[in-house]
Amino acid sequence: MRELTDRNKGISNETREKEYQEYVRGWVGYFRLADMKGLLKTTDEWARRRIRAVYWKQWKKVITKYQMLRALKLEHWKAMELAMSRKKYWRRSIALGSVITNKIIAKLGYTSMLDYYLTVCES
Incomplete structure (x- = not known):
């Protein structure tokens, strides 16, 4: 997981999202029989x-950060x-x-491990 979310790793966001999804599915699939809600939450x-x-x-740049924060509906002074x-x-x-809430992260393609675990365990 640490390698997938490395800030210095020069991969595209799409590739990172795809690898993250594969990692989550594999990891949760392997450990689905264990009771690990607390671990997955943290x-x-x-x-x-x-x-x-x-x-x-x-x-990277201040102006880009400001523009992206404003696009996420943050107030001027806070941005x-x-x-x-x-x-x-x-x-x-x-x-x-x-600003970048859990819903936005999920919309970007990063599934919550806990949510996936709960869907796998229920079925």
Whole structure:
């Protein structure tokens, strides 16, 4: 999982999403008999934070960060504050949690491990 969400790995977002989906399906399929809701919940939170950091690094320039935050319907002053912050990717990914929500991450193609686990275990 750490390799898939590496910020320095030069792969496209589509490839990253595809590999992430394969990893989630394989991992949950292998461990579906175990009771691991708590582990998957914490792993999901960690993975989403890594995904937010990847997107934050891809935006690179301050103006790009500002434009993308405004496109996500963030207020002007808050978008300026986040875009011009000196904090690095991992630290900023905490603040991005309110902007790049779990729904947006799911829409981008990153399935929640816990949700997939619950669907596999129910059927």
